[in-house]
Amino acid sequence: MDFQQIIKKQADFFNSNQTREIRFRIEQLRKLRTILKSHEAELYEAIYKDFRKSEFETYATELSLIYNEIDEAIRKLPKWSARKRVKTNLVNLPARSYIIPEPLGVCLVIGAWNYPYQLTFIPVVAAIAAGNTVVLKPSEISPETSLVIARIINENFQPEILVVVEGGIPETTTLLEQKFDKIFFTGSSRVGKIVYQAAAKNLTPVTLELSGKNPAIVSANCNIRKAAKRLVWSKFLNSGQTCIAPDYVLVEEVAKKELLSQIKIHIENADYSLENSNYIQIINEQNFNRLVELIDLQEIYCGGETKAFDRYIAPTVLTNVGFEDPIMQDEIFGPLLPVISYTDLNEAIGLIKSRPKSLSCYVFTSDKQIRNKVLNEISFGGGAVNDAVMHISNGNLPFGGVGDSGIGSYHGKAGFAAFSHFKSILVKPFWGEPNLKYSPYSKLKLNWIKRLV
Ligand code: NAD
Numbered sequence: 001m002d003f004q005q006i007i008k009k010q011a012d013f014f015n016s017n018q019t020r021e022i023r024f025r026i027e028q029l030r031k032l033r034t035i036l037k038s039h040e041a042e043l044y045e046a047i048y049k050d051f052r053k054s055e056f057e058t059y060a061t062e063l064s065l066i067y068n069e070i071d072e073a074i075r076k077l078p079k080w081s082a083r084k085r086v087k088t089n090l091v092n093l094p095a096r097s098y099i100i101p102e103p104l105g106v107c108l109v110i111g112a113w114n115y116p117y118q119l120t121f122i123p124v125v126a127a128i129a130a131g132n133t134v135v136l137k138p139s140e141i142s143p144e145t146s147l148v149i150a151r152i153i154n155e156n157f158q159p160e161i162l163v164v165v166e167g168g169i170p171e172t173t174t175l176l177e178q179k180f181d182k183i184f185f186t187g188s189s190r191v192g193k194i195v196y197q198a199a200a201k202n203l204t205p206v207t208l209e210l211s212g213k214n215p216a217i218v219s220a221n222c223n224i225r226k227a228a229k230r231l232v233w234s235k236f237l238n239s240g241q242t243c244i245a246p247d248y249v250l251v252e253e254v255a256k257k258e259l260l261s262q263i264k265i266h267i268e269n270a271d272y273s274l275e276n277s278n279y280i281q282i283i284n285e286q287n288f289n290r291l292v293e294l295i296d297l298q299e300i301y302c303g304g305e306t307k308a309f310d311r312y313i314a315p316t317v318l319t320n321v322g323f324e325d326p327i328m329q330d331e332i333f334g335p336l337l338p339v340i341s342y343t344d345l346n347e348a349i350g351l352i353k354s355r356p357k358s359l360s361c362y363v364f365t366s367d368k369q370i371r372n373k374v375l376n377e378i379s380f381g382g383g384a385v386n387d388a389v390m391h392i393s394n395g396n397l398p399f400g401g402v403g404d405s406g407i408g409s410y411h412g413k414a415g416f417a418a419f420s421h422f423k424s425i426l427v428k429p430f431w432g433e434p435n436l437k438y439s440p441y442s443k444l445k446l447n448w449i450k451r452l453v
Contacts, residue, residue, distance in 0.1 A: 097427070212380070213328075
């Protein structure tokens with residue numbers, strides 16, 4: 001594909017002003033919904049081939065979120081895109097002041113492989129809702145889903161509105177050399193820096209949805225059984241290949257034994273065996289080998305079984321792990337859960353704060369003081385109290401990171417804002433002209449200005 005030509009076509013279409021019509025945007029969103037609905041069987045088949053993701057998880061953690069975003073955007077678009085009147089300050093009177101949301105233009109969306117549908121289509125929904133055109137680049141690491149996304153979109157959409165470009169590093173590098181009006185990237189913090197540098201050359205605004213090492217703090221005074229159940233679900237969902245999964249657990253020393261035994265029970269109840277067709281594969285050999293290397297046999301509390309042929313790693317809980325161990329250096333991104341104890345919450349918070357800001361953070365506690373302490377003292381993208389991961393499913397909560405875990409946010413109205421410019425306008429009538437600002441200046445005028453401003 002000739003990227004320059006695609007971008008030129010999209011820019012021409014954007015400049016025809018058709019995407020500024022709300023009716024046009026709603027039509028495109030409805031069309032996207034219909035395309036996804038009518039190709040669901042192919043979407044399920046492709047993701048199963050990539051990493052054995054089940055229909056249940058694909059619907060619950062991907063398609064349902066996309067449909068919700070489409071429906072919400074269709075419903076709220078007239079309100080989101082309407083110009084908003086704001087107060088005018090005294091010095092400008094008589095006048096009116098407005099904020100007009102406007103689209104940015106031609107946008108590039110680069111997706112990651114671990115939730116290949118929602119991480120590509122939710123930004124696309126936001127971009128179209130805001131009146132932009134989109135070039136979408138799914139991850140080559142999940143080739144089957146990339147292929148099906150490209151096929152169903154490119155066969156049904158006009159390329160000047162939405163087009164899918166497939167490829168890996170060389171193609172993405174070439175894409176990043178082009179001038180876009182917005183780049184929306186989901187992936188690792190390492191590649192996020194490459195994208196940010198490329199965008200800076202053209203002063204292109206970015207949203208960067210990146211990675212982090214997400215802590216889950218469990219205090220002794222909570223329902224340990226429920227905490228364990230929720231931790232197990234959120235950690236081993238997608239075999240731990242979830243950007244907001246709890247990366248490691250910090251549990252109050254007195255509750256460690258009970259938490260570990262409850263985690264083990266819930267892992268057994270969930271049946272994450274190799275035979276269970278709902279337990280997902282590690283995406284590729286490289287990641288499988290990386291994860292296997294992180295398992296320290298001395299530290300295994302439960303799990304530890306691996307099968308290279310099936311890229312299977314059983315849910316593995318590790319104890320006696322120290323902050324200096326290899327597993328505690330980078331995001332794990334797999335089904336390995338270190339459980340580390342603490343006696344002093346201040347110290348635990350200090351350890352978390354000594355590391356880059358994470359994408360999420362979780363606290364399990366029935367004590368309001370502990371909850372507020374964690375929420376007030378630790379900076380992170382978003383999170384939950386007494387739960388994990390589920391905050392992503394509330395479209396009213398902007399989703400994004402902070403510091404090393406990202407720049408900007410999306411979902412719902414935040415997504416619309418991520419792909420919009422908010423143009424500020426002051427409208428003056430020709431009548432009413434206080435002479436204050438005009439030369440010649442005087443002491444009297446200055447005194448008036450001091451009073452008015
Ligand atoms: P990645 O950073 O390797 O790749 C993401 C995208 O960037 C892919 O489309 C890939 O083709 C492209 N890319 C890779 N290397 C590149 C390079 N050198 N130059 C230009 N483009 C390049 O990430 P991944 O392995 O696909 O996804 C996993 C990572 O993404 C994890 O770190 C995870 O935490 C993060 N993630 C973040 C979120 C979020 O919402 N914040 C969501 C999912 C995944």
